[in-house]
Amino acid sequence: MSIxxxxxxxxxxxxxxxxxxxxxxxKMLLMSGLTGKNRFKNKTFAxxxxxxxxxxxxxxxxxxxxxxxxxxxxxxxxxxCIPYMIIGLLYVLTNPTSFxxxxxxxxxxxxxxxxxxxxxxxxxxxxxxxxxGCVAATVFMSVQVxxxxx
Amino acid sequence: MSIxxxxxxxxxxxxxxxxxxxxxxxKMLLMSGLTGKNRFKNKTFAxxxxxxxxxxxxxxxxxxxxxxxxxxxxxxxxxxCIPYMIIGLLYVLTNPTSFxxxxxxxxxxxxxxxxxxxxxxxxxxxxxxxxxGCVAATVFMSVQVxxxxx
Amino acid sequence: MSIxxxxxxxxxxxxxxxxxxxxxxxKMLLMSGLTGKNRFKNKTFAxxxxxxxxxxxxxxxxxxxxxxxxxxxxxxxxxxCIPYMIIGLLYVLTNPTSFxxxxxxxxxxxxxxxxxxxxxxxxxxxxxxxxxGCVAATVFMSVQVxxxxx
Numbered sequence: 001m002s003i004x005x006x007x008x009x010x011x012x013x014x015x016x017x018x019x020x021x022x023x024x025x026x027k028m029l030l031m032s033g034l035t036g037k038n039r040f041k042n043k044t045f046a047x048x049x050x051x052x053x054x055x056x057x058x059x060x061x062x063x064x065x066x067x068x069x070x071x072x073x074x075x076x077x078x079x080x081c082i083p084y085m086i087i088g089l090l091y092v093l094t095n096p097t098s099f100x101x102x103x104x105x106x107x108x109x110x111x112x113x114x115x116x117x118x119x120x121x122x123x124x125x126x127x128x129x130x131x132x133g134c135v136a137a138t139v140f141m142s143v144q145v146x147x148x149x150x
Numbered sequence: 151m152s153i154x155x156x157x158x159x160x161x162x163x164x165x166x167x168x169x170x171x172x173x174x175x176x177k178m179l180l181m182s183g184l185t186g187k188n189r190f191k192n193k194t195f196a197x198x199x200x201x202x203x204x205x206x207x208x209x210x211x212x213x214x215x216x217x218x219x220x221x222x223x224x225x226x227x228x229x230x231c232i233p234y235m236i237i238g239l240l241y242v243l244t245n246p247t248s249f250x251x252x253x254x255x256x257x258x259x260x261x262x263x264x265x266x267x268x269x270x271x272x273x274x275x276x277x278x279x280x281x282x283g284c285v286a287a288t289v290f291m292s293v294q295v296x297x298x299x300x
Numbered sequence: 301m302s303i304x305x306x307x308x309x310x311x312x313x314x315x316x317x318x319x320x321x322x323x324x325x326x327k328m329l330l331m332s333g334l335t336g337k338n339r340f341k342n343k344t345f346a347x348x349x350x351x352x353x354x355x356x357x358x359x360x361x362x363x364x365x366x367x368x369x370x371x372x373x374x375x376x377x378x379x380x381c382i383p384y385m386i387i388g389l390l391y392v393l394t395n396p397t398s399f400x401x402x403x404x405x406x407x408x409x410x411x412x413x414x415x416x417x418x419x420x421x422x423x424x425x426x427x428x429x430x431x432x433g434c435v436a437a438t439v440f441m442s443v444q445v446x447x448x449x450x
Binding site: 153154158159164169172173176179181196197200203228232235236 | 378
């Protein structure tokens with residue numbers, strides 16, 4: 001199968017990759033919105049020039065627990081969602097079996113949604129399950145890429 | 151239109167994507183250089199083994215305001231430039247209208263340059279405008295990808 | 301040369317890109333594992349709900365030096381490995397000379413392995429060499445992309 005058929009909306013695997021990547025990107029951007037919401041709620045701004053938005057004479061401050069929790073979840077997204085998305089495209093190019101590939105891609109992205117919801121609500125072991133679900137999908141895809149193109 | 155014409159230097163949309171992605175990558179790398187410059191200027195090194203470079207008997211330290219400002223801007227780049235670049239490639243593959251796509255791609259990247267300049271100089275609301283400009287471009291492209299490949 | 305030959309396992313440059321990207325992704329994921337290992341070893345958890353895993357009545361805490369060193373190395377990966385991987389794919393599409401391209405791609409990825417090993421063991425100037433090796437590869441590839449697609 002050539003790239004003409006691989007990178008095509010006729011290919012279920014590519015469609016799954018594109019769909020779940022778009023979902024993951026939007027999910028990640030929502031973290032910024034949530035950080036912003038908590039900064040306003042708790043009047044915790046990291047820069048002096050931002051404090052004017054809250055309509056009071058505030059100072060920059062750090063260490064608000066609500067803000068920091070979202071930021072930890074967001075940094076974890078950077079560490080995990082982005083490698084998942086980058087290796088995912090190369091994995092699509094290995095022409096994997098459709099059933100396996102579509103489900104590995106789904107598991108990776110849905111795991112990150114579980115991770116985020118669990119992190120924001122302090123739910124263990126759900127957060128760990130979400131974390132390892134995406135790690136497993138990313139490692140699996142990476143190994144397939146290594147085997148296809150070494 | 152197949153990928154043969156889409157991922158090609160004959161396609162204005164792909165060319166815009168490749169050009170602005172390269173600009174964004176270089177812009178991001180400059181943040182590391184600026185962090186390093188401020189670390190030397192203010193003699194603020196995060197690791198004991200780095201302090202030797204400054205030619206004095208220094209200790210590792212944290213929290214220098216100049217260093218931290220660049221680092222906040224750089225982290226914001228990770229959170230926003232990278233999703234923009236990843237979804238951008240998939241957006242090119244949706245074969246969007248050239249005029250719209252070229253301008254959405256430009257707005258996303260130029261917004262990040264505005265964001266960086268505004269962050270480093272503590273300029274609001276310019277920083278917010280730059281931030282939301284790229285978020286808007288990324289969300290727009292993500293929605294187009296969802297609609298094309300769901 | 302069209303994308304049919306470029307993005308193909310017959311193309312040495314693409315194979316080098318896919319191989320070293322998969323290695324880099326796995327290397328990055330190992331940083332999470334190492335952070336986790338140090339969190340358990342030094343009983344330093346960032347979230348109250350995580351402390352239960354260590355079987356003791358612990359509080360969340362921050363600033364453990366072993367944990368923070370791995371986290372700094374990991375953040376440096378986000379700032380450098382990810383731009384390297386994103387621009388690398390576009391560089392492959394510029395149809396570069398095989399010998400140069402394969403070696404630039406190798407230098408970028410191997411430099412990051414040097415960086416990580418050096419960071420974890422506090423080895424300068426090796427860490428700086430690893431850092432600048434990947435920056436040089438990424439800038440070189442970005443300039444080639446700019447020249448091919450401006």
